Amino acid sequence: MAITFLHAVSLFVLSVNLANCQSFIGVNYGQVADNLPPPSSTAKLLQSTSIQKVRLYGSDPAIIKALANTGVGIVIGAANGDIPGLASDPSFAKSWVGANVSPFYPASNIILITVGNEVLTSGEQGLISQLVPAIQNVQNALNSASLGGKIKVSTVHSMAVLKQSEPPSSGSFDPGFGDVMKGLLGFNNATGSPFAINPYPYFAYRSDPRPETLAFCLFQPNEGRLDTNTNIKYMNMFDAQVDAIRSALDSMGFKGVEIVVAETGWPYKGDDNEVGPSVENAKAYNGNLIAHLRSMVGTPLMPGKSVDTYLFALYDENLKPGPGSERAFGLFKPDLTMAYDVGLSKSSQCINLT
Numbered sequence: 001m002a003i004t005f006l007h008a009v010s011l012f013v014l015s016v017n018l019a020n021c022q023s024f025i026g027v028n029y030g031q032v033a034d035n036l037p038p039p040s041s042t043a044k045l046l047q048s049t050s051i052q053k054v055r056l057y058g059s060d061p062a063i064i065k066a067l068a069n070t071g072v073g074i075v076i077g078a079a080n081g082d083i084p085g086l087a088s089d090p091s092f093a094k095s096w097v098g099a100n101v102s103p104f105y106p107a108s109n110i111i112l113i114t115v116g117n118e119v120l121t122s123g124e125q126g127l128i129s130q131l132v133p134a135i136q137n138v139q140n141a142l143n144s145a146s147l148g149g150k151i152k153v154s155t156v157h158s159m160a161v162l163k164q165s166e167p168p169s170s171g172s173f174d175p176g177f178g179d180v181m182k183g184l185l186g187f188n189n190a191t192g193s194p195f196a197i198n199p200y201p202y203f204a205y206r207s208d209p210r211p212e213t214l215a216f217c218l219f220q221p222n223e224g225r226l227d228t229n230t231n232i233k234y235m236n237m238f239d240a241q242v243d244a245i246r247s248a249l250d251s252m253g254f255k256g257v258e259i260v261v262a263e264t265g266w267p268y269k270g271d272d273n274e275v276g277p278s279v280e281n282a283k284a285y286n287g288n289l290i291a292h293l294r295s296m297v298g299t300p301l302m303p304g305k306s307v308d309t310y311l312f313a314l315y316d317e318n319l320k321p322g323p324g325s326e327r328a329f330g331l332f333k334p335d336l337t338m339a340y341d342v343g344l345s346k347s348s349q350c351i352n353l354t
């Protein structure tokens with residue numbers, strides 16, 4: 001009796017801890033910097049945390065190799081500049097997969113290839129029209145390497161693909177993207193690949209810098225925002241942004257297409273004239289977001305599960321242009337210590353089953 005009870009308790013504890021280290025927490029590894037630690041150190045750092053996935057903007061072989069046999073899921077990217085070649089030349093797509101995927105998989109757990117970053121809102125008509133053909137050719141190249149279905153293909157969008165995002169139930173894509181968006185969603189739907197999006201409550205606060213907006217963006221106590229179409233009261237901006245995307249997808253008939261948050265984050269410092277960056281705010285946003293994801297409560301339109309979320313970012317990128325905040329999104333310092341604690345250390349949250 002006592003043993004059975006203890007057994008039940010330990011199973012319960014185990015399952016709670018498993019939920020805490022399930023695979024929905026990822027991180028972006030941007031490399032626009034000249035002070036990054038060696039790939040082997042980064043691989044060790046990731047394994048010491050409850051981060052299960054890492055997104056690269058390119059396909060740096062050193063980091064892909066360093067992550068071999070760690071189980072860490074890896075997202076690699078084809079650059080916007082590769083899109084014309086990938087779209088027009090199936091053999092280029094084959095050699096891209098041959099160079100960047102086949103030598104490393106499956107030891108390195110590549111899970112997704114993102115073709116292009118924020119292409120639809122780039123204003124570059126040539127790239128926009130070549131995006132779906134490029135994605136299709138990468139898929140075809142994976143299929144001929146017998147990797148189709150094992151590794152998914154998608155692209156990453158900015159929130160500006162939405163024409164309307166408030167209230168969340170009225171979320172809809174800008175009809176200006178018409179057929180390209182339909183083509184992309186058709187591809188996502190047919191191949192089971194995710195719709196990847198970069199929601200930043202931080203930018204929402206910057207354009208509306210009131211204390212109540214800050215609390216709404218930081219998952220802190222606030223009055224909430226009522227969606228009068230659904231009578232759902234939203235208590236944080238992250239859920240509102242993700243559900244606006246959900247509504248836009250659903251309204252086009254793609255209820256089965258899954259959403260991935262490819263980037264979200266908050267800078268811990270900025271220039272004197274910037275509103276929002278601070279250690280306190282960054283710690284609140286990232287820490288409360290992680291706790292929200294771990295709670296498995298989901299969003300009002302997608303209850304009971306957590307959307308895969310890649311935090312931005314692993315390290316500061318000290319060579320990025322723009323305001324100071326652009327160089328201050330890092331969760332870890334180049335010496336591998338935490339910039340500030342958001343509860344990612346493995347010992348506190350995860351049981352290592354291996």
Ligand SMILES: *[C@@H]1O[C@H](CO)[C@@H](O)[C@H](O)[C@H]1NC(C)=O
Pocket residue numbers: 186189190252253254256
């Ligand atoms: C999505 O894919 C499913 C399964 O292949 C298909 O039955 C459905 O028609 C597709 N939906 C749209 C909107 O294309």
